[in-house]
Amino acid sequence: MSDKKIILTGDRPTGKLHLGHYVGSLQNRVKLQSTHTQYVMIADQQALTDNADNPQKIIDAIFDVLLDYLAVGIDPKQTTIFAQSGIPQISELAFYYLNLVTVARLSRNPTIKDEIKQRGFEESIPAGFLVYPVHQAADITIVNAQLVPVGADQLPMIEQTNEIVRSFNRIYGSVFNEVEALIPEKCSRLMGTNGQEKMSKSLNNAIYLADDADTVSKKVMGMYTDPNHLRASDPGRVEGNPVFTYLDTFGTDTQKIQDLKDHYTRGGLGDVVVKKYLNEVLQEFLTPIRTRRKEFEGNQDLLKTILKQGTQDVRTIAEQTIKKVKTAIGLTYI
Amino acid sequence: MSDKKIILTGDRPTGKLHLGHYVGSLQNRVKLQSTHTQYVMIADQQALTDNADNPQKIIDAIFDVLLDYLAVGIDPKQTTIFAQSGIPQISELAFYYLNLVTVARLSRNPTIKDEIKQRGFEESIPAGFLVYPVHQAADITIVNAQLVPVGADQLPMIEQTNEIVRSFNRIYGSVFNEVEALIPEKCSRLMGTNGQEKMSKSLNNAIYLADDADTVSKKVMGMYTDPNHLRASDPGRVEGNPVFTYLDTFGTDTQKIQDLKDHYTRGGLGDVVVKKYLNEVLQEFLTPIRTRRKEFEGNQDLLKTILKQGTQDVRTIAEQTIKKVKTAIGLTYI
Numbered sequence: 001m002s003d004k005k006i007i008l009t010g011d012r013p014t015g016k017l018h019l020g021h022y023v024g025s026l027q028n029r030v031k032l033q034s035t036h037t038q039y040v041m042i043a044d045q046q047a048l049t050d051n052a053d054n055p056q057k058i059i060d061a062i063f064d065v066l067l068d069y070l071a072v073g074i075d076p077k078q079t080t081i082f083a084q085s086g087i088p089q090i091s092e093l094a095f096y097y098l099n100l101v102t103v104a105r106l107s108r109n110p111t112i113k114d115e116i117k118q119r120g121f122e123e124s125i126p127a128g129f130l131v132y133p134v135h136q137a138a139d140i141t142i143v144n145a146q147l148v149p150v151g152a153d154q155l156p157m158i159e160q161t162n163e164i165v166r167s168f169n170r171i172y173g174s175v176f177n178e179v180e181a182l183i184p185e186k187c188s189r190l191m192g193t194n195g196q197e198k199m200s201k202s203l204n205n206a207i208y209l210a211d212d213a214d215t216v217s218k219k220v221m222g223m224y225t226d227p228n229h230l231r232a233s234d235p236g237r238v239e240g241n242p243v244f245t246y247l248d249t250f251g252t253d254t255q256k257i258q259d260l261k262d263h264y265t266r267g268g269l270g271d272v273v274v275k276k277y278l279n280e281v282l283q284e285f286l287t288p289i290r291t292r293r294k295e296f297e298g299n300q301d302l303l304k305t306i307l308k309q310g311t312q313d314v315r316t317i318a319e320q321t322i323k324k325v326k327t328a329i330g331l332t333y334i
Numbered sequence: 335m336s337d338k339k340i341i342l343t344g345d346r347p348t349g350k351l352h353l354g355h356y357v358g359s360l361q362n363r364v365k366l367q368s369t370h371t372q373y374v375m376i377a378d379q380q381a382l383t384d385n386a387d388n389p390q391k392i393i394d395a396i397f398d399v400l401l402d403y404l405a406v407g408i409d410p411k412q413t414t415i416f417a418q419s420g421i422p423q424i425s426e427l428a429f430y431y432l433n434l435v436t437v438a439r440l441s442r443n444p445t446i447k448d449e450i451k452q453r454g455f456e457e458s459i460p461a462g463f464l465v466y467p468v469h470q471a472a473d474i475t476i477v478n479a480q481l482v483p484v485g486a487d488q489l490p491m492i493e494q495t496n497e498i499v500r501s502f503n504r505i506y507g508s509v510f511n512e513v514e515a516l517i518p519e520k521c522s523r524l525m526g527t528n529g530q531e532k533m534s535k536s537l538n539n540a541i542y543l544a545d546d547a548d549t550v551s552k553k554v555m556g557m558y559t560d561p562n563h564l565r566a567s568d569p570g571r572v573e574g575n576p577v578f579t580y581l582d583t584f585g586t587d588t589q590k591i592q593d594l595k596d597h598y599t600r601g602g603l604g605d606v607v608v609k610k611y612l613n614e615v616l617q618e619f620l621t622p623i624r625t626r627r628k629e630f631e632g633n634q635d636l637l638k639t640i641l642k643q644g645t646q647d648v649r650t651i652a653e654q655t656i657k658k659v660k661t662a663i664g665l666t667y668i
Contacts, residue, residue, distance in 0.1 A: 048433055096382070126436060131465065333417070
C-alpha cells in the first residue's frame with residue numbers, strides 16, 4: 001500500500017473543456033498526480049441525469065474530455081482515468097446508500113436546489129438528478145478517496161457524503177473513512193471573455209483548450225475590456241477586465257504585465273496592444289497542450305486503451321469495496 | 335428460445351411465509367412453473383429500503399423464505415429462485431431508469447403513498463423507499479419478464495414499469511417489452527385467525543407454513559369465530575367466520591363442509607367440533623409441505639447451492655440485458 005492520499009475528481013462530459021476548467025481544476029490535477037493517488041472520473045452516468053433524452057451529446061463529449069485531460073498533461077501512468085458507466089458497483093453501492101438518506105434531506109441540499117433552479121426543472125425534477133449526490137457519495141467511497149477537490153459551492157456534496165459514511169459505519173460497522181474537501185488556495189474561477197463572472201459553454205464566453213491558433217486569436221481580439229476605455233489615451237480599469245485577469249493567470253513575465261497595467265491605468269495604452277500581447281501569452285501557454293493533443297489525436301485505439309485500462313483498474317478496486325460492503329451488511333450468502 | 339411466457343415474482347424477505355402467502359401467491363407459482371418460465375426473486379435489497387438499520391432481520395429471513403418456497407413445491411428445476419442483491423445489474427439499470435421518472439411522479443404513486451402512511455415515515459421517507467418502484471421496474475425488465483403476478487393494489491407498480499419501458503424505448507430505441515399484470519382469478523387474500531381482513535405477521539394472526547403440528551392445533555383452537563355463537567345450540571354465522579373460510583380454502587370434502595355450514599347456521603354445532611375438523615384439514619394440507627421441508631432443512635449446503643445457481647443463471651441474463659441497454663444508450667466505449 002502506498003502512503004499517498006487518495007483523490008477522486010472528475011467531470012461531467014457535456015462538451016470540450018476550456019480555460020476555466022484548466023484554472024479551476026485541470027492544472028491542480030497535473031500537480032497532484034505526482035504526490036497523490038489520483039482517480040479522475042468521466043461522469044457519463046451523472047451527465048445523463050439531466051441529459052437523458054440527448055445521450056449523443058454525452059457520448060460525443062467523452063473522448064473530447066479525455067483528450068483534453070491528456071493534452072494538459074494528466075498522465076495515465078500517474079492518474080487513473082475512468083468512465084463512471086464502466087463501474088456498475090457504484091450504482092450498486094448507491095442503492096444501499098439511498099436507504100440511509102431521506103427524501104427531505106436530498107431536497108434541502110443547497111447545491112442541488114441551485115442546480116434545479118438553473119436547469120429550470122421546476123416540478124419535473126428527474127429522480128436521478130435529485131439522488132445524484134448519493135451516487136456521488138458512492139463514486140467517492142468506492143475508491144476509498146480521502147480527498148475531493150471542490151469549489152466552495154460544492155461543499156454540501158462532501159457533507160452529504162460524510163453523513164452517509166457516518167450512517168453506514170454506525171449501522172453496519174466501520175467500512176469507510178470520511179472525506180475531506182480540497183479547496184484550492186487561490187481563486188479558481190476564471191471569468192468569461194465577455195467579462196461575466198464565470199467562463200462557461202452555455203454563456204458562450206469560453207476559450208477551449210482545443211481551439212486552434214486562429215480561433216483563440218479571434219476570441220482574444222473580441223474580448224470585453226473596460227467599456228469606458230473608448231480611446232487609447234483614456235485611462236482604463238484593470239479590475240474586472242478579463243484581458244488583464246487572463247494575463248495574470250497565464251502570463252509569466254510579471255514585470256511586463258505590471259508595466260502594462262500601470263500604463264493602461266494612467267491612459268495612453270490601447271486595448272489592441274494588450275490583446276495582442278495576451279494572444280501571444282495564450283498561444284505560448286497552449287503550444288505544449290497542442291503538441292500533446294497531436295500525439296493522441298487520431299490514435300483512437302490508444303485513447304480507448306487508456307480509458308479501458310483505467311476503468312478496469314477501478315473496477316478491481318470497486319469489486320473489493322462492494323465485497324466489504326456486502327460483508328458488513330451481512331449479504332454474504334451468494 | 336422457449337415459447338413459454340416469462341414471469342417475474344418474489345417476496346421481500348422480512349420473515350417466514352404463512353398461509354396467506356400460500357393462498358395469495360405461492361400456490362399460483364407452483365401451478366405456473368410448469369407452463370411458464372418463472373423467476374422468483376428474494377428481494378433482499380428492497381427489504382433493506384425500510385429495514386436499513388436492521389439488516390439481520392432480512393438476512394435471517396432469506397433462508398426461511400427459500401425453505402418455504404421449496405417446501406410448498408416451488409421446484410428449482412422448473413423455477414429460477416434468486417437473490418436480488420446478487421444481481422448488481424438491477425441497480426445499474428435502475429439508475430438509467432431514474433433519469434426517466436420525475437420525483438413528482440414517484441411521490442404520486444398510490445401504492446407508495448399507502449405504504450409510506452402504513453410505515454409512519456411522515457417526513458423521513460428513505461430515498462431508497464421512494465425510488466423502489468424504479469428498482470422494481472429494473473427487476474422486472476432485467477429478465478425480460480412479460481407477466482408479473484400482482485394483487486389489484488399493486489397495479490400502479492406495473493403502470494410505473496410500463497411508463498419507464500415506453501420512455502426508454504422512445505429515447506434509446508426499442509429494447510424492452512411492456513409487461514402485463516397477472517391478476518389471480520379468485521380472491522387471493524386470506525383473512526387472519528382473528529377474523530381481520532388480512533393474515534399478516536404484524537397483526538399477529540398468522541399460521542406459518544413452518545409451524546409444527548402442535549402450534550397449528552393451538553392456533554386453530556384459539557381462532558375467532560362468530561362472536562354471537564355463544565352456545566353450541568345457538569345459530570351461527572358462516573360469513574366472515576375464518577374457520578369456515580379456511581375450510582373452503584384448504585378442505586377437499588366439499589359435501590362435508592357444506593353439511594357443517596348448514597348445521598352451524600341452523601344451530602346445534604359447537605365451534606370446537608368445527609375447529610377440530612379444520613385442524614385435521616390443515617394438518618393434512620401441511621403434511622406434504624412438512625415432508626419436503628425436512629428434505630431440505632438441515633442441508634444448508636443444498637439451499638445455498640440452489641440460491642447460488644439461480645442467482646448465477648439470472649446474472650447471465652442480466653449481463654445480456656445491460657449490454658443491450660448500454661448499446662442502446664451509446665455507452666459502448668468500455
